[in-house]
Amino acid sequence: MASSMFFTHCHYYSSPSSFACRLHRQVGPTPLRFFSPAPSRVSPVAAMATESSAKVIDGKSVAKQVRDEITAEVSRMREATGVVPGLAVILVGDRKDSATYVRNKKKACESVGINSLEANLPEDSTEEEVLNYISGYNNDPSVHGILVQLPLPSHMNEQNVLNAVRIEKDVDGFHPLNIGRLAMRGRDPLFVPCTPKGCIELLHRYSVTIKGKRAVVIGRSNIVGMPAALLLQREDATVSIVHSRTSNPEEITRQADIIISAVGQPNMVRGSWIKPGAVIIDVGINPVEDPNSPRGYKLVGDVCFEEAVKVASAVTPVPGGVGPMTIAMLLQNTLISAKRVHSFE
Numbered sequence: 001m002a003s004s005m006f007f008t009h010c011h012y013y014s015s016p017s018s019f020a021c022r023l024h025r026q027v028g029p030t031p032l033r034f035f036s037p038a039p040s041r042v043s044p045v046a047a048m049a050t051e052s053s054a055k056v057i058d059g060k061s062v063a064k065q066v067r068d069e070i071t072a073e074v075s076r077m078r079e080a081t082g083v084v085p086g087l088a089v090i091l092v093g094d095r096k097d098s099a100t101y102v103r104n105k106k107k108a109c110e111s112v113g114i115n116s117l118e119a120n121l122p123e124d125s126t127e128e129e130v131l132n133y134i135s136g137y138n139n140d141p142s143v144h145g146i147l148v149q150l151p152l153p154s155h156m157n158e159q160n161v162l163n164a165v166r167i168e169k170d171v172d173g174f175h176p177l178n179i180g181r182l183a184m185r186g187r188d189p190l191f192v193p194c195t196p197k198g199c200i201e202l203l204h205r206y207s208v209t210i211k212g213k214r215a216v217v218i219g220r221s222n223i224v225g226m227p228a229a230l231l232l233q234r235e236d237a238t239v240s241i242v243h244s245r246t247s248n249p250e251e252i253t254r255q256a257d258i259i260i261s262a263v264g265q266p267n268m269v270r271g272s273w274i275k276p277g278a279v280i281i282d283v284g285i286n287p288v289e290d291p292n293s294p295r296g297y298k299l300v301g302d303v304c305f306e307e308a309v310k311v312a313s314a315v316t317p318v319p320g321g322v323g324p325m326t327i328a329m330l331l332q333n334t335l336i337s338a339k340r341v342h343s344f345e
């Protein structure tokens with residue numbers, strides 16, 4: 001399921017544990033297993049390059065910068081038009097991770113002066129009830145963006161629900177019409193999905209050339225992998241997508257100048273997968289057991305960070321990489337939406 005891309009629910013990743021990237025016991029229930037276990041040795045390439053150290057791409061500080069820009073634009077708009085952008089978030093059920101994300105989005109809205117509305121529906125709500133909320137927000141002129149927090153409870157049809165959001169308010173960019181336009185040359189979507197947009201924004205702000213480069217996206221979810229690949233292609237990269245049925249993921253990934261990984265497997269991408277000097281954007285946010293942490297777990301990416309810093313030229317950390325950018329892009333999309341309906345430039 002697409003939404004497992006964000007907060008993985010993986011299982012015991014048994015594997016030979018040695019070297020820098022020991023593989024961890026993951027927290028939470030079990031889904032599918034991607035790929036075969038990571039190699040148990042560090043590649044010669046990784047071993048040779050131990051003296052160099054990659055730049056760490058600071059998503060947290062770039063996100064702060066973006067939020068500051070949005071704050072200024074929101075107040076410029078409010079002063080000129082009296083309109084304050086509004087975001088409605090619909091949360092169904094009481095998944096702890098979803099509740100945390102929604103709380104963070106709300107806080108982020110407040111920090112930039114965007115109005116936030118929240119609908120908290122019980123786990124056993126009907127699809128019709130969710131559709132009613134969507135329709136209310138669709139018709140509410142104070143709402144410029146609607147976000148339905150994923151995953152939805154399993155008794156609901158995600159497609160029906162996402163299709164119900166007016167494309168003019170689809171700040172997640174998940175409506176098929178927005179995705180379709182993203183995929184077509186000469187057309188433009190009204191909104192670009194937040195996480196992939198945040199990845200590209202990081203590359204831009206770190207002056208990473210995309211045009212003419214080889215990019216590999218690992219993972220093909222509707223919410224991250226697929227739109228990330230489309231965006232890279234629009235930026236004139238030559239793009240390959242590596243997924244759970246790819247027979248030689250390591251070999252293909254090693255050809256990439258730019259890697260975007262969004263699979264939800266802790267430390268799957270090892271040093272040996274990385275071309276020296278590559279730039280790595282790690283979208284995975286995987287909880288793994290950590291007895292030394294007060295919460296009992298810590299978050300790690302899809303990429304073995306300790307190995308990656310020795311081979312790559314730049315790499316995003318987890319946490320503090322793509323995650324904060326996702327929320328910043330949601331705020332940006334909400335602002336774009338409000339500006340568009342009110343023809344404010």
Ligand SMILES: Nc1nc(=O)c2c([nH]1)NC[C@@H]1CN(c3ccc(C(=O)N[C@@H](CCC(=O)O)C(=O)O)cc3)C=[N+]21
Nearest residue numbers: 006101147148149150151172319320321323324326327
């Ligand atoms: N319709 C919908 N749109 C979404 O955009 C969406 C969603 N559903 N469902 C859940 C995922 C998850 N997601 C994240 C946003 C921010 C962080 C984030 O800021 N993480 C921080 C903090 C991590 C922590 O310490 O807990 C970091 O990586 O540094 C993570 C994950 C958006 N999602």
